[in-house]
Amino acid sequence: MHKHTTLPNLMQKIVSDEDLQSITEAVGYHDTSRTFTVRTLVDFFLLAALHEWKSFRHGADVAKMYGLPTFHYSTVSKKAKEVPYEVMKRLFALVVSKCNRQTRRSLRFPKALRIVDSTTVTVGKNRLTWAPYHGERSGVKMHVAYSPEQQMPSDIVETVGLRHDGPVGERLTDVQTVLVEDRAYFKIERLDRFVEQKQPFVIRMKDNVEIHQKKSLKRLSSSSSSIVADFTCQLGTKQCRSKKRHRVVIFQDANGHEIRVVTNVLEASAEKIAEMYQERWTVEVFFRWIKQYLNVPTLFGNNEHAVYNQLFAAFIAYVLLRWLYHRTEKRTTSSLTFLSFVRRFFSGQLPLEWKSEMAAVLFEYARIYGRSMPNFG
Structure with a gap:
């Protein structure tokens, strides 16, 4: 099994040529190239993320080694600018949909969690003139809805770096899940609206929020519990106060710092609410991982399409790796962490059992979906 071609080939099996054509047609893009197609661009960016290519020129120089056709770096640069990034965004959504159907994991909580947060990718001020950030930097944000059960991103909204997280978070809600968010998404009017919309949430409160008409909830005391308080109340000052009563849970983190979260999840214990919020750290780990291992901070292009095409392709690469890891892990007797799997996979040092099961x-996926699987084995 060639480590250089595994994920591009897997991508071709998960997303057929018919799928890709439907997406490009829906976006309104007509691919006229016969050599460097949209499919080739997808493969290029997948390989660039996985193998940490440094630029379009670097990718063009090593392309042949990775099974890509020979091309000039200006060809891929032009293609990346030309293809609407909505194509790559829809490809990401399709891959997530197909891989999540294949990767079911047991829930630790009554409902699946949906953690919403953002990560910023910055470069020099003059690189992205359409995306000014702070000082001498320009940058873009990827606002992510992350599933800790699937250990995958489930939805992404792209914006320039200066866009505030709160309003964008409105586009990442899902009433079928418990929304878990940090203080940047806290807004009293939003909490009241979530109650009316029956959107479950666990959101960290800002430190200066006033508490009105506090009423403690009955609970079993435990000396080992991190819970400091559990009560219902109205939130805010007289000029801006919540119309609804909300549940507030105060707990101590591992460093002894008090954390206040507000929620409309009433059937779970205070300890479980604290656990739900602490799952938020998994998205921080995810952000660090993609920046460290998928070449995300190295942006090749300067225009909007080139930048977002590259970033969405990096997220696709992560989902494919996670899918491959989860599916293989279930069939093996030896244990590997995800990080160890990725490192060994790309260094050619996977245990024989893992290679065989992968x-x-x-081949099982190919048989079920009636796809051929060239370049494997």
Whole structure:
């Protein structure tokens, strides 16, 4: 199994040529190239993320080694600018949909969690003139809805770096899940609206929020519990106060700092609410991982399409790696962490059992969906 071609080939099996054509047609893009197609651009950016290519020129120089056709770096640069990034964004959504159907994980909580947060990618001020940030930097934000059960992003909204998280978070809600968010998304009017919309949430409160008509909830005391208080109340000052009563849970984190979260989840214990919020740290780990291992901070292009095409492709690469890891892990007796799997996969040092089971997973997927699997084995 060639480590250089595994994920591009897997991508081709998960997203057929018919799928890709439907997406490009829906976006209104007509691919006239016969050599460097949209499919080739997708493969280029997948490989660039996985193998940490430094630029379009670097990718063009090593392309042949990775199974790509020979091309000049200006060809891929032009293609990246030309293809609407909505194509790559829809490809990401399709890959997530197909991979999540294949990766079911047991829930630790009564409902699945949906953690919403953002990460910023910055470069020099003159690189992205359409995306000014702070000082001598320009940058873009990727606002992510992350599933800790699937250990995958489930939805992404792209904006310039100066866009505030709160309003964008409105586009990442889902009433079928418990929304878990940090203080940047806290707004009293929003909490009242979530109650009316029956959107479950666990959101960290800002430190200066006033509490009105506090009423403690009955609970079993435990000396080992991190819970400091559990009560219902109205939030805010007289000039801006919540119309609804909300549940507030105060707990101590591992460093002894008090954290106040507000929620409309009433059937769970205060300890479980604290656990839900603490799952928010998994998205921080995810952001660090993609920046460290998927070349995300190295932006190749300068225009909007080139930048977002590259970033969405990096997220696709992550989802494919996670899918491959989860599916293979279920079939093996030896244990590997996800990070160890990725490192060994790309260094050619996977245990024989993992190689064998990974090949079986890929061929099984091909058989079920009636796809051929060239370049494997």
